[in-house]
Amino acid sequence: MHVPDGFIDTPVSAAAGLVAVGAVAVSLRGARRELGGASPGGGAGGERTAPLAGLVAAFIFAVQMLNFPVAAGTSGHLLGGALAAILVGPYTGVLCVAVVLLMQGILFADGGLTALGVNITVMGVVTVVVAYGLFRGLVGILPRTRRSVTVASFVAALVSVPAAAAAFTLLYAIGGTTDVPVPKVLTAMVGVHVLIGIGEAVITTATVGAVLAVRPDLVHGARGLATPLKLRVGGELVDAAPAAAPVAARSTKAVWVTGLAAALVLAGGVSYYASADPDGLEKVAADQGFDEKAEEHAAAGSPLADYGVSSVTDARLSGGLAGTIGVGATVLVGTGVFWAVRRRRAAAEVPAKGAA
Template sequence: MHVPDGFINAPVSVAAGAVAAGAVAVSIRGARRELGGTSHAAGHGGENTAPLAGLVAAFIFAVQMLNFPVAAGTSGHLLGGALAAILVGPYTGVLCISVVLLMQGILFADGGLTALGVNITVMGVVTVVVSYALFRGLVTVLPRKRRSVTVASFAAALVSVPAAATVFTAIYAIGGTTDVPVGKVLTAMVGVHVLIGIGEAAITMLTVGAVIAVRPDLVHGARGLAAPLKLRVGGELVDAPAAAPVAARSLRAVWATGLVTALVLAGFVSYYASASPDGLEKVAADKGIDKKVEDHAAKDSPLADYGVKDIADARISGGLAGVIGVGVTVAAGTGIFWSVRRRQTKDAGPARVPDAV
């Protein structure tokens, strides 16, 4: 659902950019709590979120290269807002998607640069807010079990995609550059993105479930859900002692496994992705809202269209571009998230020692 340049007029694009910038600013402040500092002090494992967040951004970049067929001549791909919010928290999730969209726009000419604010608003802010609100509501009423987290993640991801399509249609209704009935655009966008949402939901549920299976403490949405283990002592039920912290090596193993998976998906599996236009591209072509689309400012980038310039072999060109994209995204994302976490730690200052009485 990457909106190109020319779909939305300049005033509305600027307004969307302001909304996106405000959301990113708010997310930076919120992410400081999610990435360390206060969450660590509360025993929620937030100190592990910074390295995981960079990996989540890289994984989402990789999976977005895997377009899957959803209807005749139409494909879809992961948006990732629900996945990021559930794994690393809603504020950090917005930043993850923003990093991915920035890398895609600058390096790969995917998503217009003047439309970056629209894309962050639609694909980042809307998907995260809608999915995480629904997710939290579901885990509140469902049994406090890990399976409830995966079920809630499926439903949240499913709803987030047509919600994003609806918001795009609203933005188009205000600032679209072509004269196409909004009702037709809305029907087409929501219809195809409900189907895409099913794929999004499956990917999100499987990924969240895989992480929960090995390190449930790393899943932001699963923290505090498990009831403490009870032991019967002297005829009374008491809380069992807390389990010892998992070794740091385990975190490194999870991170390495995730990175290798992202590299394989982007560098090899992406070659077999569907070549059909995605939901927005298909609707734009069918309904005529792409009549004023503009060439991307980075169309001559060495990595434009997810291929390395001057490499004729499509498999090698696309695979190498995917590997470079994963590497750049994980490096940029991890650097940003560590910086945000260090700022939180610095702002918190040293722990205050109570005065002696």
């Protein structure tokens, strides 16, 4: 659903840019707690989020290269807002998607540069807010089990995609550059993105479930859901008192290496077999006639434009190299951003502890 330049007029694109800047600013403040603070359920779970947040961004980048067919002549791809929010927290999730969109726009000419604010608002902010709000609501009423986390992940991811499609339609209604009737755009966008949402839900649930199976302590949305230890006192079962100090953090190296290897394999190899059909937005734009307003990307001459290395003639090798470069660049930039946010929180805590 990468919106190109030209679909939305300049004033609305600028306004969406301000919304995106504000959302990123708020997320930077909120991410300090998620990246450097204790987990909701106690312990130091937040400390282990920083090195994984960059990995989550790189994984989303890789999976977004895997367009899957959803209807005749139409494909879809992961948006990633729900996945990021559940794994590393909603504030950090917005930053993850923003980093991915920035790298795609600058390096690969995917998503307009003047439409970057539109894309961050639609694909990052809306998906995270809708998905995480619904996820927390479902987790709050379902039994406190891992299965509940995966069920909530599925529903939240599914709903977040048509919600993003509706958000794009709203922006189109306000600042669209063509006179295509808004109801037609809304019906087409939401209809096809419900199907894409099913794919999003499957990918999100599978990824969250895989991490839950090996390291549930690393899933932000699952922290604090463990059933308290029960002790029998006087013939009755009572909750045991929480530990006085958190258990030493386990290393995340194995998870980080495995996740990075998976991202490299997906982007560098599996992406060659992705569907070549236009995605949901491209298909709707072509069918409804507002694709003619799309403008050439400012980075169309980039050596990596369209996810290929311009100097490499072999299509498989060109796409694989581009995907590998994209994963590497995203994990480096993302990790750098998240470590900087965490260090900023740590620096702010030192004076506070001294005053105390």
